[in-house]
Amino acid sequence: MDGRRVSGGTAGCRGPWPMTSNPVRILVFAEQRDGALMRSAHELFARAVQWPLRCGIDVAAVTMGRGAERAAREATAAGARQVWWLEEAGTISLPLRRLRAMTAVAREVGAGVVLFSDTDLGRDLAPRLAARLGAAFLSNVQDVRSKGEQVLLARPLFGGRFVEELELSGSCPLVLTWGGTGAALPVEPAAAGGEIRALGLAEDPFDLRVRVMTSEAAEGRDLAQAEVVVCGGRGIGGADGFRLVCDLADALGGAPAASRAAVDAGYAPPGLQIGQSGKAVHPRLYVALGVSGSLQHRAGMRNSRCVIAVNSDPHAPIMQWADYGIVGDWRIVGEALLAAARRAGG
Numbered sequence: 001m002d003g004r005r006v007s008g009g010t011a012g013c014r015g016p017w018p019m020t021s022n023p024v025r026i027l028v029f030a031e032q033r034d035g036a037l038m039r040s041a042h043e044l045f046a047r048a049v050q051w052p053l054r055c056g057i058d059v060a061a062v063t064m065g066r067g068a069e070r071a072a073r074e075a076t077a078a079g080a081r082q083v084w085w086l087e088e089a090g091t092i093s094l095p096l097r098r099l100r101a102m103t104a105v106a107r108e109v110g111a112g113v114v115l116f117s118d119t120d121l122g123r124d125l126a127p128r129l130a131a132r133l134g135a136a137f138l139s140n141v142q143d144v145r146s147k148g149e150q151v152l153l154a155r156p157l158f159g160g161r162f163v164e165e166l167e168l169s170g171s172c173p174l175v176l177t178w179g180g181t182g183a184a185l186p187v188e189p190a191a192a193g194g195e196i197r198a199l200g201l202a203e204d205p206f207d208l209r210v211r212v213m214t215s216e217a218a219e220g221r222d223l224a225q226a227e228v229v230v231c232g233g234r235g236i237g238g239a240d241g242f243r244l245v246c247d248l249a250d251a252l253g254g255a256p257a258a259s260r261a262a263v264d265a266g267y268a269p270p271g272l273q274i275g276q277s278g279k280a281v282h283p284r285l286y287v288a289l290g291v292s293g294s295l296q297h298r299a300g301m302r303n304s305r306c307v308i309a310v311n312s313d314p315h316a317p318i319m320q321w322a323d324y325g326i327v328g329d330w331r332i333v334g335e336a337l338l339a340a341a342r343r344a345g346g
């Protein structure tokens with residue numbers, strides 16, 4: 001994590017901090033799709049099993065949605081000793097029902113730490129759960145480590161220009177969203193024999209559910225999982241330019257994305273926006289076409305492993321920190337990259 005460290009406040013909790021002699025139970029909200037855990041859920045498990053507590057940890061998890069039972073089995077292999085699953089065949093529970101489910105499990109296991117991915121769903125549920133549990137809440141945590149008896153957490157501030165480091169004290173539980181880096185963490189093989197259970201949840205008049213009538217594939221691949229992201233900025237000049245962005249993403253086996261300026265101008269749909277007020281990605285390769293590289297944009301892609309920027313302005317901010325900067329017209333360079341990618345792809 002780069003940026004300057006801001007010496008710490010405390011997370012204001014009265015949790016099992018500093019480390020106690022009791023094992024801490026970590027509850028993971030494991031997002032899944034059609035029975036397969038998302039990459040971000042795997043990162044949560046890797047973090048959970050390596051949580052820096054000498055007194056030991058015990059990992060439990062919850063999976064929800066269509067395919068939840070299958071995903072629960074995968075969660076046991078990822079390190080959870082107990083997994084509750086809530087199947088929602090043909091319907092999607094709106095947040096209140098999911099919140100009730102998480103609250104029930106967190107109370108049953110006596111969770112000291114609850115981990116969510118820093119996704120739209122995680123950001124929606126986590127603070128509400130913290131309020132229900134009377135827990136401390138931290139968003140977008142990207143690092144956790146121990147220092148003596150202390151547990152230190154770090155998260156970026158101001159779009160990543162600074163890093164805030166927090167020391168936990170007190171005894172109340174902690175709920176956090178994990179911003180993560182997308183880096184694969186070494187995971188010790190899980191102890192065999194994790195237990196899975198269906199989550200029985202009584203109906204509640206406030207549990208609204210929606211029935212899925214049709215579902216349509218989102219444009220392009222899933223950004224959160226993408227290993228390659230091709231992003232168009234305002235410099236691509238229009239929706240027509242965005243078609244080339246999509247073609248290049250496709251040829252590279254990746255997902256198309258856009259800056260906020262490109263989305264606001266109507267070049268690309270809002271769901272593809274990367275940045276502080278959009279999605280966070282951590283691909284192996286990020287290709288930025290006609291993007292200036294604002295602080296707010298960088299906040300969403302700073303964990304990309306390799307960045308290639310194409311910009312006609314050699315002094316654009318992105319040229320200061322991209323791994324490779326190509327000065328030129330984005331369309332000429334983009335078409336050359338597309339031709340090369342197609343040749344390489346067969």
Ligand SMILES: Cc1cc2nc3c(=O)[nH]c(=O)nc-3n(C[C@H](O)[C@H](O)[C@H](O)COP(=O)(O)OP(=O)(O)OC[C@H]3O[C@@H](n4cnc5c(N)ncnc54)[C@H](O)[C@@H]3O)c2cc1C
Binds near residue numbers: 232276292329330
């Ligand atoms: C609270 C807040 C939240 C925000 N959240 C986000 C966010 O989530 N995501 C986000 O992206 N922004 C966000 N912004 C906006 C951000 O500040 C920038 O305005 C935005 O990122 C700029 O997008 P851009 O780089 O596409 O456009 P510009 O800054 O206009 O850059 C366009 C670039 O294209 C280059 N260019 C022009 N023509 C060509 C050409 N023919 N070939 C090659 N290059 C060319 C130019 O040299 C320029 O560098 C936020 C702002 C605020 C205040």
